[in-house]
Amino acid sequence: MTKTKVLMVASECAPFAKTGGLADVVGVLPSQLNAQGLDCRVIMPLYRQIKEKYIKQLAFMRWTTLKIGWRSMYSGLFSMEHEGVQYYFIDNEFYFNSQSIYTEYSYDIERFSFFQRAVLDALGAPMNFYPDVLHCHDWQTGMIPCLLDAHFRPHGYFTDMRTVYTVHNLKYQGVHGVNQIADLMDLPSRYMTDYGILKDGVPNFMKAGIVYSDMVTTVSPTYAKEIFLPFYGEGLDGVLRNYSYKVHGILNGLDLDVWNPVTDEFLEKQYGIEDFAKGKAANKRAMQEAMDLERVPDVPLITMITRLVDQKGVDLLLRVLDEMMEEDCQFILLGTGDGYYENEFRQAERRHQSNMRSCIMYSNDMSHRLYAAGDIFLMPSVFEPCGLSQMISMRYGNVPLVRGTGGLKDTVTPFDPVSGEGNGFSFPNINAHDMLFLLKDAMKLYRNDPEAWNKLVYNGMTGDYSWETSAQAYIDLYDKLLQS
Ligand code: GLC
Numbered sequence: 001m002t003k004t005k006v007l008m009v010a011s012e013c014a015p016f017a018k019t020g021g022l023a024d025v026v027g028v029l030p031s032q033l034n035a036q037g038l039d040c041r042v043i044m045p046l047y048r049q050i051k052e053k054y055i056k057q058l059a060f061m062r063w064t065t066l067k068i069g070w071r072s073m074y075s076g077l078f079s080m081e082h083e084g085v086q087y088y089f090i091d092n093e094f095y096f097n098s099q100s101i102y103t104e105y106s107y108d109i110e111r112f113s114f115f116q117r118a119v120l121d122a123l124g125a126p127m128n129f130y131p132d133v134l135h136c137h138d139w140q141t142g143m144i145p146c147l148l149d150a151h152f153r154p155h156g157y158f159t160d161m162r163t164v165y166t167v168h169n170l171k172y173q174g175v176h177g178v179n180q181i182a183d184l185m186d187l188p189s190r191y192m193t194d195y196g197i198l199k200d201g202v203p204n205f206m207k208a209g210i211v212y213s214d215m216v217t218t219v220s221p222t223y224a225k226e227i228f229l230p231f232y233g234e235g236l237d238g239v240l241r242n243y244s245y246k247v248h249g250i251l252n253g254l255d256l257d258v259w260n261p262v263t264d265e266f267l268e269k270q271y272g273i274e275d276f277a278k279g280k281a282a283n284k285r286a287m288q289e290a291m292d293l294e295r296v297p298d299v300p301l302i303t304m305i306t307r308l309v310d311q312k313g314v315d316l317l318l319r320v321l322d323e324m325m326e327e328d329c330q331f332i333l334l335g336t337g338d339g340y341y342e343n344e345f346r347q348a349e350r351r352h353q354s355n356m357r358s359c360i361m362y363s364n365d366m367s368h369r370l371y372a373a374g375d376i377f378l379m380p381s382v383f384e385p386c387g388l389s390q391m392i393s394m395r396y397g398n399v400p401l402v403r404g405t406g407g408l409k410d411t412v413t414p415f416d417p418v419s420g421e422g423n424g425f426s427f428p429n430i431n432a433h434d435m436l437f438l439l440k441d442a443m444k445l446y447r448n449d450p451e452a453w454n455k456l457v458y459n460g461m462t463g464d465y466s467w468e469t470s471a472q473a474y475i476d477l478y479d480k481l482l483q484s
Helices: 021-035 047-054 104-123 144-155 178-185 206-213 221-226 239-240 275-291 314-326 339-351 366-374 390-397 406-411 432-448 450-461 467-484
Strands: 006-008 037-046 057-070 071-082 085-091 133-137 162-167 214-217 247-248 301-305 330-334 356-359 376-379 399-403 425-427
Touching: 006 021, 021 037, 021 085, 021 133, 021 467, 037 104, 037 339, 071 104, 085 214, 104 144, 104 178, 133 144, 133 356, 133 467, 144 162, 144 206, 162 206, 162 467, 221 247, 221 406, 247 376, 275 301, 275 330, 275 366, 275 450, 301 314, 301 366, 314 339, 314 432, 330 366, 339 356, 366 390, 376 390, 376 432, 390 399, 390 406, 390 450, 399 406, 399 432, 399 450, 432 450
Parallel strands: 006 037, 006 133, 037 085, 133 162, 162 214, 214 247, 301 330, 301 376, 330 356, 376 399, 399 425
Antiparallel strands: 057 071, 071 085
């Protein structure tokens, strides 16, 4: 039997380049698919940071020039095998030699326009790989199914190849002017219509991905339903409703090797399901010491690890933060993002010197230690396509308190002290005091009923966050597509 060949196309992929959950997913899904018998590979831009770190392992495959509007641009192709997965990288220092993965919005549109065209140009003979399925992720790759349709299929190329488009976050769509996109993409005018790639009169990469791909997936079953509603649809709910027959929700999993308190080397003390009480106490104490907070073992430590953007419900927290800090609790926040939020949290720390710390930074090792140290993990997202942190926190025995939306609703079940079932706390409405009152209830349970609390921790730690079921769901989709 020949293996199904899949090429993932994305702007980020761990461990090479990461700003968010997209990189985690593209970083782990291919090896999971390969473990189940597929041949899945990845292609992404060769950012400066990758070139610097992996220069010795990168193999040069070929170079060519691509015509982008009036310009002739160099496009190099490199490859590398990493932990059993084959990676390809598109090289062009003019576009990808920047300090960070993303730069300035309209320039990013041009950079990823180049990337998408370069990927299609490299497909087949140059890569020596003819995928059955091209699997694109988020707006940076949304034009690929359309470009395939416009530039290749009419000439008989890749006619049997199928496309899957995964939406990780509908909020970022890749929108630019008609003239610029016509220039960058060399698109016939028949695509520049409201039935094609235009949304409100301008080209929209996310919309193009939805319209021209054979199958659309998103990262949780609940988000897959929510995006048909105006509140979550970010203006594309109508388009999504039109194409609802091809929309599927598949929940993300975790990389269980990276997120495992039994083996996690960043922790003060590693722990498993038998000794979590001891293990968590040691990590909590170490964290209190590092943060110069009072070394109290039985005061609930509330934690939050997040990008500081409005999606994450930061406004809800700011609304009730002072009230929350009046409680007998400690709170540590880790994250970066909008300058406004960063400053609000810095100031809040000054007001609550005795029990609150704001760590306005990105730190992978600190995030591991904080997941392990915390008792309650706060994640009051306004919307959440899947969310990975709530699953990580559960695996580390840090009980999540979330707003019940998207992937949070699919993974966090409210605790019922009578039956002992459930793994966290969840409130339905975007309301700051609903969150605060639930938080007070949670802290009461923590203080007054250690037995119930331990059951809650246990349920979270023993949950199934593996990729196996989800990888199988992707395989079923690929099979269905290839049979059609
Ligand atoms: C985006 C979403 C997040 C999801 C991640 C991976 O970052 O905001 O909810 O978990 O993509 O799919």
